[in-house]
Amino acid sequence: MARFFYSVILYLLSPLILLHLWLRGNKAPEYRKRWHERFGFIASNNIKKNAIIFHCASVGEVVAATPLIKKVQLTYPNSPIIITCNSPTGTEQIKRSFSGTVEHVYLPLDFPCATRRFIKNLKPKMICILETELWPNLIAQSKKQNIPVILLNARLSEKSLAGYKKIAPLSQSMMQGITQLAAHDQNDAARFIELGLDKHKVVTTGSIKFDIKISQNISEKVSRIKQQLIQKHPIWIAGSTHPGENELLLKTHQALLKSYPNALLILVPRHPEQFDKVADLISSANLSFQRKSSLSDSCTSQVLLSDTMGELGILYGAAQCAFIGGSLIERGGHNPLEASAYGIPVITGPHILNFLHVYPELLKAQGCLKVDSSEQIITLLQQIFSDESYGENLGRKGALFVQKNQGAIKKTIEVIARHLK
Template structure:
């Protein structure tokens, strides 16, 4: 009965959902209007060249795609003939899938959780299993999959106390979700216990750690980092090992409105002490690129845009491209991870830490409660409460190269210490793959 009421409510507000996605979001990003039929389960049957049932991974957006990438690539290496479909909710997520995997996987939007749309999607795709990243727990998707005997694997699962309280408010619907889970691989014991308190059978729960720690820069990425360091150096003839000694470079990654201004204010203070300092600012959403460019045009800073590839020692570089943020972190002395000076819950600091680049963050990091406590404890990250504190830390690290390098070394050690989740997760997934014909 709870799922019926949920479905009716979803159908009732469907005009608002369509208006929001197609009109409002579509106006800012035309990608929301492309492939719109997929939002209703009309996924092309020609996605796969063979009739082998696909394994479906659902990654909500860019962050989940990047987190799942090493896992999926390891799975492809172990099972070269496995059909894989990666679904997402956003155009930026879709673009990231195409950038990272080219034609080696199929890609589509996950349908809106209308029962008819979900049933149509599952009927067309006929997945051998459904792997859901983190907490994208859609009741109809999971219940209908369970009814069709399609294993539902929730991997890299996390559940904050706040989210748990939200699920408890709709207990009957939550029970349906928990009953539909075949197996759950969680970040840690606390996350697992919260799922169990919501009704998940204890036997279905496994603690594997976070696959986000299993990030290792590739040779291609490391080569790109060296090129970026050379590009952003003042003396283009500097040896690569000394490039970041001559100027202080910091990246503000995944910043949001209001936060953009705070970051620029901090950079203004830094420039008074370090006139050669460079800020690389990478807004979280592409629709913010133009707005940040407007902010910079009206500011006293000299700036250039990464998309125009014409950097010439300006004070600020606007990173208005996609898929480069990890390498931009690698080219910096230190990074600031956005969504944290405002109440957005923060973003992934491990993309920076993996390159031995230390992390500065605001206090709002609840989206990464499974990462930040360990990173802070091991002294790979520093918390700042305001743009003034951010500026003070930047000035400190710009004047103390050894302290800045130590922060980066500790950050990388934290990543290395917590690796291993991918292999544990692969062991679980392998149990639910259908035997080769």
């Protein structure tokens, strides 16, 4: 009954949902394409049946899940893989990460007819959902067709738990449809159990986001970028930045240039529709800049604007310090582990709600520094760049923190294998 009312409300809101997608197309035109997939219509002749489906909401989940999915490809070479997502940026990341070795479609909107059509067309062997993308009709239709639904890298904050409790009948129905859940830690596991999940369905695997391997291929790309930036020192990077944050970081860099005239800021906006807008901001700040897409030789400017997708993990390796975006404004922050894996000090703003499963322990391990305002960033940058051993010590502790928490992919593969037999 709860799912019935949920579906009715969803249908009533559908004009607003579709309008939202259309309006997002003003900034990202790809949102106005492939709408048939949003309703579960799949060109099934081109998509292999009986595949393992991995659902990754957007870019962050795709990046985190890539090492896991590649390990599944190696472990089960005869099992086709489909990766679904919700956004065009997620689509682009899938293309870059897998180079055509997986299939990709959008996950349909959670209408009963759309999810039923989606499952009927693809007949998946298993659906693996990353993080906490809980869709009642998708889970219910999968259960009806005896398709295992596995929640991987699952986490549930106290705030989210309180929200799901407000719709307890619907939440309990979803919990009944989950076959297995691999939780970050015991606290997350306990929250899902409190929500109604059978405790026998829960295992604790840790977070796959820690399982970062800097391959030889990536190391070679980092070396090439360092060679292009050899004329600049010191170098700091601001990754996954948002509107309202870029302006503050450019002011910080202007202040840093007074002490370090040859300093370079690598600025990496979170969304591609921001590239040109950020370029205008840099010009307005009277800072010289080059675009990463047109950097063929060496960088001699004060700012390097990363206007390409999928290179953030490589660009972190070219810097001596990293600021993690989405944290000076109320966006909840982004993943600091890619930067920490390179052994460089990490700075974050006060807004880290999205990564409370990472930041508190990283801060405790002294591999990260937290500021309350952009004014404090300049003080830390000057300290890090003037005292080499101080920066190296911070970076070393961050890298050690990442290494100590690795191993989740191996445990997660075991969970998947259990339901593929």
